[in-house]
Amino acid sequence: MGNGFNVSSTSENSCSGPRTSRVLYVSVPFHFILVRSVNINVQLVLNMTVAIANFQSSGVTCVLVVSNIDLTADVSIMKPSTFLESSTKGFTLNINNDYRYLKAGYYVSLHAEVLGNLVIPSSENIIDAHRTPILLLRASKAGISTLPYVVTGSVKQITSELEFPVVVFPVNPFMHNGFEVAKNRSALYRAMKSLSMNYKFAVCAQPLRGDMISFKSIFGKCELEEDLRTISQKIYDLFKIPICKLHVQRVEGKVYLCGLQPLKKEELLPSDAKLISKEISVISKQGETFIV
């Protein structure tokens, strides 16, 4: 998976052998853990190492898939409401079309963390990825291209710092599809009023220099041009949100991240469900980057 883990198998026919008879050895280079968790204290790193060791010893079938989407994967799938009442241990893969804060998708990750499970995605990443300013800040720190942004509650500040047209995202997570493009001052006032829920919340404004492109990203994958595939994978590597919609801008051939939003259930096509199932089988066979 190119994630720094060397996965080897004891069985000779490693690719086709029945899953139950295989034992996985996951070796994790120590420097890799340190690099990925500079900001996490040492105790936590040790805990994670222990958790990885547990994952090894219990074999490959311990991936716990919690999903509200009908999937065809050959692994057993638990409903979010069932998982929230259980105390099942194990590496948890939380599949949901909507990971917003306070929604079931968020609580599944939270519950897994309280149980001490490793989980994708982590509840912290869920909050961060859905708050546009933090998404952009963390993405740019990780080397993903972003445009300058302004977080504010005032139209005046946007017009003084950015030139029209601008693209405005809400910094409130109650909206599914909330960005608006404003080409002039009056459009900006209108956008501001609706996105800030009558000035209760702030908004995040970015300059619009090219075309906005929105697309589905499933485990960081999308069937689009090369540059979109790259940015989608990079964002997945950073936040590990399995299912989301990405908003980007393409300016003079370069792609910039603008925002991330949840998908509506009806936006997920049968082909997407198939892709999700495929990815789940791959992860439950090979393991995944555990440091989240």
Place this chain on the structure above:
Amino acid sequence: MACFVEKYNFTDPREEKALQNFKSAAERLGHRFDFMFRENLSEIPKYDSVFIRATTDPLFTAYVVSKTAWELGLKVIDDPWSIKICGNKIHQYSLFKEHNVPHIPTIFLNKDKFHHRQLLRVFENFGKPVVVKAPYTSFSRYVEKVACETSFRDVAKRYFRKSDVLAVQKFMPTTFDWRVGVLGGEVLYVCKYMIPKGRWKHGAKLRGKPTVIWGRTVTMKKENAPTALKELALQACKVIGNGLYGVDIKEFNGDYVVVEVNDNPSIYAGYEDLRNKDLYGKIIEYLAD
């Protein structure tokens, strides 16, 4: 130092006075202390530390401020994790359960599993009435007492609009709640939040009126507060983090139980600080450290 505030922080003269006290304490200790509003967020990188006084919630601007400051390597009260845990009472109570912190008996209700039998079980376990709490509760809002299935369904329906999980708690009437202020694992102040006569929570609404009446605040020297109380407060904060918290504790039949831990505890001049005047300096020192 930047102090992130919103306009409403200045509407109450006692709160405004407390903010001025923070400013003078900081200046006395040789720090610059600026109030930062929503419009000046781009100035965060200029500061060494950020003190958040505006109401915190992972959905509010305050979280963006906190996380941005932390990502930029600044010292920040309240830190993003405290906001995340205290802003969601479901998260908080599940940590208390996991770490065996004595707290009010609580169960979680799931939107998908909300039905008649479940409600009967709740009443069977906790008796009547029970307290229904939305995860984002603060300032005594979004906490309601229900005594029958109809009102239970009514309240739950409203709270389920925002959150898919709710907390239901045993009703434990007391005449006051203890409030223990904790900073960096040490008790900062202790007071009693009295509950208005005939009500059951600190901030209660008069029937049919929008105004909220608040109970009195009785402050005491922290040295004079019961040791068991202070120990429980510290134990509860330990599972959350190392920042500034206000722990609500009920004394029921001689036992102490945690009601909840709040980040961003309210500090009003002449109330929380009455017997512990040094609290401003202590918070500033903690930020500067």
